[in-house]
Amino acid sequence: QQQVKQSPQSLIVQKGGISIINCAYENTAFDYFPWYQQFPGKGPALLIAIRPDVSEKKEGRFTISFNKSAKQFSLHIMDSQPGDSATYFCAASITNRDDKIIFGKGTRLHILP
């Protein structure tokens, strides 16, 4: 119940296309859903996050779509660029509790130039 399942494991997208990464969770107590971007040799960086009271959050070319009833959330990267090539992790946490944040296993995204 504490797992966050992320798919696909790897993704190849043409430059200018839309990259979509999906995550699913079971624990309905999760109330914060961040996405992280990690470049090779660097630590993961918080990219964008959403709380379950909204269905979508957009920051530039990055959008999180959230479906509370399906217990799923996804990251959409519009107009994907070669510089977006990285590993992306979804995560879920319960605020105001001692439970630790749970990470998905990651998606390696490659944008073809």
Added chain:
Amino acid sequence: SQTIHQWPATLVQPVGSPLSLECTVEGTSNPNLYWYRQAAGRGLQLLFYSVGIGQISSEVPQNLSASRPQDRQFILSSKKLLLSDSGFYLCATEGAYNEQFFGPGTRLTVL
């Protein structure tokens, strides 16, 4: 804003040698601190976390140990490294929503 420092950035050590990786945090006091390991091409494995000086919790049994001698210092150690200890080690702090903020990482290769 907080800054996380980790050193060394890279390390190559022989099997059986000791290990000490250091993490220090600036810009915050009494942070919750975390050590993660990331094997090549794999996900994030939580190793240890600490809610205060001298307070360490271990998530998985292993060859490693952690210590927190000062409020903003977190150390990862081993007495004898194994080949399986190779990986990318990340120190992290925690935000208001339990999200993690990661340091730059240490690449450890055990030969």
